[in-house]
Amino acid sequence: MTNHYLLQATDVELIANLFNYFLIVAGIIFALVIFYTFFYLIRYGAKRRPETPSQVEGSERVELILAIIATTITAVFVYLTINTMEKVQDIPENPKPFLEITGHQWWWEAKYPESGVITANQIYIPTGKKILLKLTSADVVHSWWVPELGRKMDMIAGVNNYMWMYAEKEGEYLGTCSEFCGVQHARMRIRVTALNPKDFEAWQQKQLLPVVTSTDALFLEGKQLFEEKTCTNCHAINGTEFKQNIGPNLTHFASRKRFLADMKENNEANLRAWLTNPQAVKSGVKMPNFILSDSEIDALVAYINGLK
């Protein structure tokens, strides 16, 4: 592969290196402090040296030498810090993000401006490509953090923050909201799936397909209920007039492996439990309990699970 980026360390590696340098220096300093504390305690214990010691008040020369050493170490770390900062947080003048993520209490909204894909919670990226992220929030402060893919960055309403993300290998990467954002902060987890560019393209194409229709009676009943029960006040379905983003976009909900910000596996039982009483599944969540009857839930599940 002639990917230029692969020839250098990734952001995550750069930061890890810096952390390792820090660990080495801090480790030495700490070892010295421990050593001298214990050494003096043993060597100069009153049992061993009961006589009154000579009343030394210190030495300005020693003080000065130590200050110079400390300043030198600091200077080295200032240099390394600024250097790494500039490499990791190197955002172009007119940033064109590949992926825009908006934090909501307590889920993630994702848009791919180039292709026009809109999805939620389940986030896909292509491997081998440095991806520019635009981050913001719809409500309180959240923070985007997938440790293996890049730095963390706060999401603040009214502010657009940018950062880079990079996945070398295919696979699933876990992350989490890392600014306290209210009741269900703990359940605001992230799962990023990295696909090779070809599979990623295929995924995008699938997401761009219009919403599924069916002539199945239950499906149609569910569809109607979805509108009647005001689900559409919060949830968008692409290609319809319903464009609200208070809750996750459900256009291709059934194609997602997990839902509720990685809290639950996406299967019928979990979906049923969720619709029966969202508050019992994820208390405090911004979706009310609709007190649906069993048959209504059957229909809604058939509809939502049909949205492949």
Add this chain to the structure above:
Amino acid sequence: MSLYIDIPEDKEQLPSLKTGQGKLAWMASVDHKQLGIMYLWLALVFFVIGGLEAMMIRAQLALPNNDLISPELYNQIFTMHGTTMIFLVLMPASIGLGTYLIPLMIGANEMAFPRLNAFSFWMTCLGGMLLYFSFFAGGAPDAGWFNYAPLSENNYSSTQGVDYFLVGLILTGIGSIGAALNFITTVLTLRSPDIKLNMLPLFVWMIFVNAFLMLAAFPLLNAGLFMMLIDRQFDAHFFLASTGGSAILWQHFFWAFGHPEVYIIALPAFGIISEVIPVFSRKPIYGYKFVAASSIAIALLSYSVWAHHMFTVGLSNTVNAFFAISSMLIGIPTGLKIINWIGTMHKGSIRLTTPMLWAMAFLICFTFGGLTGISFAIVPITWQLTDTYYLVAHFHYVFLGGSLFGLFAGIYYWFPKMSGRMLCSKLGKWHFWLFVLGFNLTFFLQHVLGVLGMPRRIFTYPDLPYWKVLNMLATLGAVMMFVGMAIFFWNIYKTLKKPRTVGENPWDAWTLEWATPSPPELKNFDEIPRVHSRRPLWDINNPDNPDKKLN
């Protein structure tokens, strides 16, 4: 016309332990010693409450996917735990020791403003009570101790908890400002005429420098708190972006107070350590001038580091670099102090008493917390590790390993002065070892958890590799600390029941408070010994080898 107002001599004696009766004497007291002790009791009571909250947190986190505590309650508990420990434990404990000791150490009979002193204490007490009243008024604050907007604003709160937080902290803030004014004036005006500023015991010096920090930091906090209170009560929009305010503005206000606050809590402990280590090494402090001057450096620098709490909000690289440099710089005077303390032990004759044990634990644990602190000045490391358990571990090493261990050293050290009784050193050692080992078990492992990706402030967590066992061990450590604290309370209880036996100077120490009976009379000094150096009692006890005369 005279420019001066004559202050009338007090006709009646001020209410205090010796003149008044029973409990009322305490409530109405303006005696600095009584108030100092009341501050310490206040801190102790809230330490129990904050500690129980910590135990609830650890119980909930002992296992993955635990649902012992609901998220709503958990968020209140961790918010109250942090707020309590900072504003109602470490602050009043430091102020309390200062209030008790400053007049005694400078040869004065009272603080400069005895009534203000009482006012400050009662403000702090009232603030704490209001904060806790929130539990009965619908719910405690639940937006974390730094109370970030807009989560703390009306739209996102379901209770009045945050209002209680705001009003409670405004009151304790007023109390702290009063205490700071009092410390500064007392040190400047009531020193025994012999004592020049460069002869102050280091504890007094640290509290003195600290008072200036408090004087500048708390008004900032209170301004921010008032703005948010106006937001919440009168629908202003200071911190609401949707209507033209700024959420980040709150962060600036809070941390411009919040970082100095870290040093406000640390400096008194530095002062204690600077008394304890020399006394038990039988040597003067190594580099008095350096330790004193570096505190000023710390105080000044601590005002230019606040945005290192905000390295992930998206400030520019230039701004981040500025705050990275200043944060690393502040590590230099702090780090060198540690060398001074170790240097003091060099060629000493060390008595490993309970206060000295705590001072040693302070040296090691505070160094550790300081070093991990430097890692947060290295901006890219913050970009990965802030708001994880690595951060939680770091600041507990600073607040417990630093401030609290220092305060324990001080309490064991001055307890005989305050009560006339010596705390049992055998129980003291049990307290020490259980607490210090438990502390390291809990918090050392949390560094690892942070690096493994566990964020802070979560009421539950998935069963990811190693998370379970590390959290379990952390909870075990908390139990050890809990038992250690129970022994400490038992020790205090048992000791207070014994008769007073301690003489004036049980540790063979050197500063003026040890020239008074234990406990001191209502009037501290009938006659102040002459002071010619930084160690007046050393000079008296070692007439053939006195310190260099400084006046």
